[in-house]
Amino acid sequence: MTPNRLRTLWQSGGAAVNGWLAIPNSFSAETMAHQGWDSLTIDLQHGVVDYQAMLPMLQAIQTTETVPVVRVPWLEPGILMKTLDAGAAAVICPMVNTREDAQKLVAWTSYAPRGTRSFGPIRALLVHGADYPEEANDFVVRFAMIETAQALDNVDAILSVEGLDAVYIGPSDLSLSLGCRPVFDDVDPTAQQAIEHILARAKAHGLVAGIHNGSPRVALERQALGFQFLTVGSDARLMAAGAQQTVAAMRAQAPAQPGSGY
Amino acid sequence: MTPNRLRTLWQSGGAAVNGWLAIPNSFSAETMAHQGWDSLTIDLQHGVVDYQAMLPMLQAIQTTETVPVVRVPWLEPGILMKTLDAGAAAVICPMVNTREDAQKLVAWTSYAPRGTRSFGPIRALLVHGADYPEEANDFVVRFAMIETAQALDNVDAILSVEGLDAVYIGPSDLSLSLGCRPVFDDVDPTAQQAIEHILARAKAHGLVAGIHNGSPRVALERQALGFQFLTVGSDARLMAAGAQQTVAAMRAQAPAQPGSGY
Amino acid sequence: MTPNRLRTLWQSGGAAVNGWLAIPNSFSAETMAHQGWDSLTIDLQHGVVDYQAMLPMLQAIQTTETVPVVRVPWLEPGILMKTLDAGAAAVICPMVNTREDAQKLVAWTSYAPRGTRSFGPIRALLVHGADYPEEANDFVVRFAMIETAQALDNVDAILSVEGLDAVYIGPSDLSLSLGCRPVFDDVDPTAQQAIEHILARAKAHGLVAGIHNGSPRVALERQALGFQFLTVGSDARLMAAGAQQTVAAMRAQAPAQPGSGY
Amino acid sequence: MTPNRLRTLWQSGGAAVNGWLAIPNSFSAETMAHQGWDSLTIDLQHGVVDYQAMLPMLQAIQTTETVPVVRVPWLEPGILMKTLDAGAAAVICPMVNTREDAQKLVAWTSYAPRGTRSFGPIRALLVHGADYPEEANDFVVRFAMIETAQALDNVDAILSVEGLDAVYIGPSDLSLSLGCRPVFDDVDPTAQQAIEHILARAKAHGLVAGIHNGSPRVALERQALGFQFLTVGSDARLMAAGAQQTVAAMRAQAPAQPGSGY
Amino acid sequence: MTPNRLRTLWQSGGAAVNGWLAIPNSFSAETMAHQGWDSLTIDLQHGVVDYQAMLPMLQAIQTTETVPVVRVPWLEPGILMKTLDAGAAAVICPMVNTREDAQKLVAWTSYAPRGTRSFGPIRALLVHGADYPEEANDFVVRFAMIETAQALDNVDAILSVEGLDAVYIGPSDLSLSLGCRPVFDDVDPTAQQAIEHILARAKAHGLVAGIHNGSPRVALERQALGFQFLTVGSDARLMAAGAQQTVAAMRAQAPAQPGSGY
């Protein structure tokens, strides 16, 4: 079985440049997969994508070396297990607010005896190899999203759950929950402190830290701080920003602020 | 941001004529959207529609002034949030049976500090405007379905939950739960009493009341009682009824009873 | 192999009541198929349906005794053959204007030695039986649309092509081509004369005559004239007409003229 | 209303040969439905199929006498109810581990007063008949999957829940949970004992027992033990096994072990 | 009926900024439609889009004021007519090489007596208004692509066909046909001369001239020459270019040359 390239990259101290897929289409996914991202995350939460649309997107990503990641809509066993069966190499779970949430995440994504994931890796077996059943627990990367005040309070209880691999910070949700403006970059000081605190605790617990960014500038700053999984730009946002610039250039007027979408 | 036309209509004392979409297709949705309904509800619960099929239906409705409403399959955070992110202006949640259910409904559909809705209004931002993040809590209309004996018992506890905008009555479920025949119109007396009680309590709590009807006749009667959101007729039922009448006319025989489907 | 119920009906002197499917969806098709039509025609020409959407619609119709008919977009061999392979029991071909057109229609829909249909009845074999290869030429019904002034001039040359089973008249196209208003019913006198002439010539050549109607009233009149395949009402039109009536009833105003769509 | 052919078969002491559908497509489903299976199960759990893809598959199965069964992804009310509304004649629910789980399964799939299933059988009404509302509770077959050590401990508490019709054993999950190899056939002795124990307890409680098998050989052995619902072979596995044999024959080499997929 | 905004713009001497849609998805189409383009062209020729995928894309564009244009795969009556029935306000036809080609294009897109377009404007009627039948001939814009040496030879014979509204130049095809490099911008001198010749002849015949560009820089140059329909940038190219820049910024290396795709 081919190792999970995210793990390989992290073990060598590297940081992954992650793209984001919100358009429910396999051709846009494949086009993105050819642009050099380390990984691409299909967003089943806020992207307009559901399970069936995700499937050919996973296939499209699989035509390249890019690691397929999926953000599930919620901490629910059905979709977490179906996502892994479909071949996702990593899952990002939103709103992991308590230790119990984190335990569920690990349990539902791990085969016995480590967890209670149901057995039936239909596409995973096809694409990851015949030893997937034995290797899956160690192959799959589990990201818990720390993005609320409640999660912040429980951060050590969450991060000490065995089997969790990484945290992923949603700056806009975290900000909102802390009473700050819901933005990806240049967050308010309270949110910034929280972000740095989560990063520090993740490091302390031996976990990788990832974060959602609105621009390469901020992503690079955060990489410098120690983040090792940096989302920057989604299919829809990159397309919209490019379109805005193009239309503005044609109209000889200043472009709208790029990146104003979600 | 354009105001929610349902709110505008209600504030002027009007009642909304609501159509129902059970066919998972954007062309039938667009055809319905051109027939003059105030709002159209995409039914993810009993309609044969899921999230991905709903998306182009929302787009099709958006080509007109008709307000897009979605009935979610169940009180679950994932689908409630995805539905709003996709641009629904109102959500109808089935089987709200307790005060806690109603609180969850409000929380999951409201951004902090009012609730815990996760931030990522990908299509809502596109179609409702750049100020959607600030305005969404007040823009979105939340309907709790009161349709069981249990909900009837808890009606004041439910209706007094802050942030709830409206109730929606499913006469067939309510009837069934009360031991009556599961019909939309001409319900048994016990069910009729329950319906009028819910309406009275909604008014008392300052909420709008809506109800599912099988015919304009009954819908108009209920409008006269004070209901302000009147569903009457679905895409599939209207098509089937028209087909039955046509075939019967061609065969020179009495038509089957129209409206015998769900 | 089950006989083609259209042929059986016609041989007994009966007329088929045909519904029309313009919505590219299998649930609307199945709903229509349960309303008692003798046949349902999936419209690949003016309906918003293409081949892939047609496939589950054919399956949906197949859950009932209704005969599946397809109107192809144009006189082209690829789609004619794919349609039959997919299990259509009859095909309607638009704009058959010359004897050569009619000969192509027959050839492309008939196996050698009668024609040049390519062999590969993948779904037809599944649903019509193992003897489909031997029986297909006699099973399939071929309708040539006579709907232009040119076709009218060539009517006998067209209708005398061996292997043609039926004509189908498009009153709006025929009207337009003759300089009349493009309507289904109550056509202008010139168009009415043309319709009756085509009917008479079809009878003379031993062919069945079919026609598109906008209402049961006119369909019954035309049936009385001798037409044996009467389309009346489409999924989209019936739904829209029902919706208009419903909305009008709710608004206590006169409904828009039903049937104003295509 | 036509009786549920699974019930009829079981009442006569027979065993159902059940095929499995993991490919999200209506043509593969229809092809399978023509091969003589008593029932076909659409797998929403480990198959790569979701609700919307299931719908035309149900229609495709409905073109034959084969009984349509659905395995839902998880014990959740939304999908259980939508699946029945869409016309499934039986549901298989994974991971029923406690008496409470089994009670939920029965409640969510039964109309009041027996349960709390919401009323809206949109396609079920169309395909099963106008008396579906009255007959549905007795028509629908409910399978609880007993496939964990916990369920084994609770087996009598689960099986004595009124309204449950059958158990379904997932040998690979059960094996995994008991510390054995996750296989369908030729399971480890501990798993074999568990399987026989569940079978015995099902019989004692008057329930039908079903099981997932990897080959006809083992399925026949288990049928001889008393199992009356025998899954053997899925669309994807049969296709892959046939392809492996074909390629191996062409390469004049031994085929890979057939059936190595999920 | 709302006038065709392309015609309005051109009549005022303006030039349309046209975006290009190659991704077969309605959400990417809707996102593009919100970026300020005058028109968006769905590419059924070289985009990976077919008729059924186009339909919700047309609906998505219709949620805005952007004019929906479609490039058909080839000069064929079936798809040209279906495209207009689906609501396209303009069609671009590739490889119009002879006067006869241009005559067919006009005939197939015009109702009698001007042409032979078949009547059935199913969605056009819905979205463009009840007077579409009378106004369609003058509403629809017909672009003939002049993009081969043969077309260049026949340029006056083509451009003088009555009913043709505009030419559209494909610089890469034209270049290839003239023995030059197949690029959009900075074409070889022979191709440049051809482009300017076509522009001049279009002006002489009173037609609008449009052209495909790879960058705003060249599009603006060509606008200055007199082109009034300027395609610049496609959904997929803009997304890919943005992704390349982002990844390059993250890797602190020079980006790949943007715009290297089709």
Next chain:
Amino acid sequence: MTPNRLRTLWQSGGAAVNGWLAIPNSFSAETMAHQGWDSLTIDLQHGVVDYQAMLPMLQAIQTTETVPVVRVPWLEPGILMKTLDAGAAAVICPMVNTREDAQKLVAWTSYAPRGTRSFGPIRALLVHGADYPEEANDFVVRFAMIETAQALDNVDAILSVEGLDAVYIGPSDLSLSLGCRPVFDDVDPTAQQAIEHILARAKAHGLVAGIHNGSPRVALERQALGFQFLTVGSDARLMAAGAQQTVAAMRAQAPAQPGSGY
């Protein structure tokens, strides 16, 4: 640019084992792609697959080393060019009956100056490399189907067309056209003579010969005769045959004749 593995294989004197895809689904395609075929042909002619369904199937095949081939529905420029733009490495064109047909096939699939293929290799550029424009003419493999009496008469005129790479024989169509039974294997003597004649002429003209087979036995015989592209088994047939054997084994009765479908 990676060489076309079909060419590489043939140049070394090898024969390609080709699988056939008739199910319009990317998961079945991907499952097939993992079974060791040299190439897989997506059948747009007799398979129930159209362009849009083909796209994710091509992506699924691309996850492996298997060569993606497409059989187009008919000799038409639109679909031939779209198929190549979508990344097909080879095309099979049915019913090439005359020298002119073969010339069109070559012209429409070759860029100038060799042909008239329109430029826009949107996905081909992505998956085959940046030098696709220069290399495409030599990369793409063009199969002309010789499968009628007319083609047999014209065999040398067809095979001598420059740019044609291979012939592909459809034994059932060829048989039918010659008055024989439409079977893949064990054809009638007249058809067998024709097959051997076409093979001999292909060899004489330096072309590769391919043929459709119903079983490995016959495919191996034909390989021994000199055929170098051997289709044996389709997704749907392999699945159906496996299902028949399984059901028969369970019923302890003789299986139906496998391979009785198309």
